[in-house]
Amino acid sequence: MDRLLDSLHTAPIIDKDGYEYLVHPITNGVPMLDPALLREVVVEMIRRIDTGVDKIVVPEAMGIHLGAAVSLQTDVPLVVIRKRPYGLEGERRLFKETGYSDSEMYVNDVDEDDRIVILDDILSTGGTLAAICETLDEIGCEIVDIVVVMRKVGGESAFEDIEYEATSLVDISVSDGEVTIHRSVADESE
Ligand SMILES: O=P(O)(O)OC[C@H]1O[C@H](OP(=O)(O)OP(=O)(O)O)[C@H](O)[C@@H]1O
Numbered sequence: 001m002d003r004l005l006d007s008l009h010t011a012p013i014i015d016k017d018g019y020e021y022l023v024h025p026i027t028n029g030v031p032m033l034d035p036a037l038l039r040e041v042v043v044e045m046i047r048r049i050d051t052g053v054d055k056i057v058v059p060e061a062m063g064i065h066l067g068a069a070v071s072l073q074t075d076v077p078l079v080v081i082r083k084r085p086y087g088l089e090g091e092r093r094l095f096k097e098t099g100y101s102d103s104e105m106y107v108n109d110v111d112e113d114d115r116i117v118i119l120d121d122i123l124s125t126g127g128t129l130a131a132i133c134e135t136l137d138e139i140g141c142e143i144v145d146i147v148v149v150m151r152k153v154g155g156e157s158a159f160e161d162i163e164y165e166a167t168s169l170v171d172i173s174v175s176d177g178e179v180t181i182h183r184s185v186a187d188e189s190e
Pocket residue numbers: 027059060061062063097098099120121122123124125126127128129
């Protein structure tokens with residue numbers, strides 16, 4: 001996890017209307033994503049999921065590179081929850097709130113009884129993952145694992161109100177222009 005931990009200390013932090021926002025290769029694709037960093041993260045994510053599931057589900061946009069890499073390695077099909085509707089039969093709309101935006105997303109191709117792994121880059125206010133889990137529950141899927149690269153700790157999380165647990169590779173806080181690392185999976189092997 002050296003690459004991920006090092007990259008967190010060098011990532012720029014910008015102000016989004018008072019919200020301290022980390023600009024990181026995994027969460028933004030900016031600064032550019034080193035393949036060795038992506039590989040390190042994806043290997044750790046795959047270690048933490050049941051690869052015998054029916055589908056990997058990721059939200060657009062910054063779940064896509066992670067989901068694509070995990071899908072290639074595991075042969076599990078990838079479903080992307082999109083920010084635009086296609087109007088296809090069975091499409092479901094969800095409403096999500098994050099720390100800096102409110103928006104709609106659209107779920108296609110997830111069916112009752114599907115066994116699902118959800119992946120994403122970051123769990124921050126939890127609004128995105130809470131909305132996704134609620135919608136997959138309504139459809140009648142089984143959410144087997146939820147894995148994120150980073151979890152922001154120290155704030156309120158909508159995700160705490162729901163029955164699922166998310167595994168993170170690293171827990172961070174972002175404050176006064178600095179990232180603090182609270183825990184990482186690297187600690188588990190010590
Ligand atoms: O826990 P939350 O507060 O919901 O924040 C986490 C979400 O925020 C980001 O997505 P964003 O909606 O900014 O879209 P992007 O992936 O297109 O950058 C990120 O990729 C997560 O999906």
